[in-house]
Each structure stands twice: as C-alpha cells, then as structure tokens.
Amino acid sequence: TQENMGSDVGANLDLIDSFTKATLAGTDLPVMLKMTPNIEKMEVPATAAIKAGGHAIAAINTIKAITALDLDEMTALPVVNGKSSISGYSGAAAKPIALRFIANMKQDPFLKDIPISGMGGIETWEDCAEFISLGCTNLQFTTSIMQYGYRIIEDMISGLSIWMEEKGYKSIDDFAGKALENIVPAEDLDRDFKVYPEIDYDKCVGCGRCYVSCFDGAHQAITWDEETRKVEIDEEKCVGCQLCLHVCPVANCITPGKVVFKPEDQFGLGSEAKFVEATSASREIIVGQYDE
DSSP states (O other): OOTTSTHHHHTOHHHHHHHHHHHHHTOSSOOEEEOOSSSSOTHHHHHHHHHTTOOEEEEOOOEEEOOOEETTTTEESSOBTTBOOOEEEOSGGGHHHHHHHHHHHHTSTTTTTSOEEEOSSOOSHHHHHHHHHTTOSEEOOSHHHHHHOTHHHHHHHHHHHHHHHHHTOSSGGGTTTTTGGGOOOGGGSOOSEEEEEEEOTTTOOOOOHHHHHHHHHSOOOEEEETTTTEEEEOTTTOOOOOHHHHHOSSTTTEEEEEEEEOSOOTTSOOOOOEEEOOOHHHHHHHOGGGOO
16 A cells, blocks of 8 residues: 555556566566455456566455554554555455456457456355455465365365366366356346346244335335235336345245346337246346256
C-alpha cells in the first residue's frame, strides 16, 4: 500500500513496463507477473506486463481493505501503537473476485494462451477445480496454509484426484478452461423463462426464513400461515429469483421446480408461454449444483 510500490505498480502501465523489463534484465528465468485486484480491468495491466516481456501471469494479489475497527481505540485493526492502515485482505472472501478476474483474462484474445497461476481464497479441492476450470494450470496458496498448515495441500490433492477420476479426467489439461465457454455477457443469457421454486414439505421445518427474506428483500411472493407455520409460493408474484432457495437452512428443502417460458419480455422478445414440469435437465438451466 506504499506509494509507487505494491498495488500502485500494478495500476500504472509505465511502472509495469519498467519493473518487468528491469526484472528480466537480471535473470534468465521465466518471469511471472502478479496482478493487483485493486483496478477495474485486469486485462490492461496483464497485457502490458506480457508485452514488456513477461512470460506468465499470477492472479490475484490481496485486496485493499479495512477488515474491522477497534471501537475502543477508534482505529482500524490491527492496531499498531494506536494507529492502523489500509492493508491487503486475503482468504476465502477473495475467491469470487479472483475467479472473475481470471475469467476476464482467459477470455481476452491477447491473453487467452498466456499461462495463469491462480490464487486467492483457495482452501478446498473444489476451489482448486474451479480455478483450473477457468484456465489456470498452476495454483498457489498462502492464507489457507497459515490457517491449516501444509497438510491442507495433501487434502486438496486427494480430493481433486478422486473427483478427476470420477469425471474421467486423466490430467488437469482435460478440463482446464472448460468453463470459459459457458461464461457469457449478462445480455447474452437466455431470459425467456423463469423457474418457480418447489418446496418439499416433508423436509420443511417451518422456520419462516424463506418468507421473511422474500417479504422484506424480494417480491412478497411467499405466503405464511402462522398457525401451521406453512409457506406457499404465489406464482402470480414470484419472479423465480431463487432467493428462498439460497436462504433455506435445510438441504434440498427448496429446489428449482416448474419452468415457465415467458410469452414476451420487456424488449418484445420471447417464446409462446408453456409450462414444463421440472426434470434434472431443466434444473441444469438454472444451476447444476442442485442436481443429484
């Protein structure tokens, strides 16, 4: 966070060029440039680094942040002699940010074939698989080792190996970057349908979480019977946002259900309205993680 150092270098194309060339002048080894996430488009500095002679990209570095305040000392944490500073945030919360930047770079025409070493919140074998699926062919870990020790890497390797065997992948090259073709601009998503949630009343515990979340934060599309503690979906109001599914504390109590094809959307597009009962295939339209 020091001026003209660290993340400031990663946001300054002239400094990227000079730092990269200076490093290359002092070694015959391949040079990997680590990208800061404290920018809008990582493709820009990454391109500058490669054009300056860099061989590969590492992403992402830590995120500038204030993680918490000490309300007694009235300063940020950690407190150093009564003062603090904006510093780098890492760990599991960084993963979604890292995945976004990596996808952006691997979909860039100039950078798509440049090797990327992925990092940022990797703690499980699933995390490893996600980074590789976006095109990373090498991974790095720091915060997870600080928390769990080097043994966590053995767990990651074991889990990833079992998953690859189940999927029939012989090496990471078999699925590296495989998810990229399915990540498209928001305007290219098919929005001609919506999916109503389906409630398994045998699993419902009557907690009311779905009702409260829908009423206060969504479309008031769930009704609540105080006596029976039973909820029901009002299909006239439901827009298929799936918020209820995500807040439900019981696994598979609320799942994607009936698919409705819209007669017309706000731009005059769409297909004729028809109802299709939920199947495993239709659930994949929304999110594959709910398939058994």
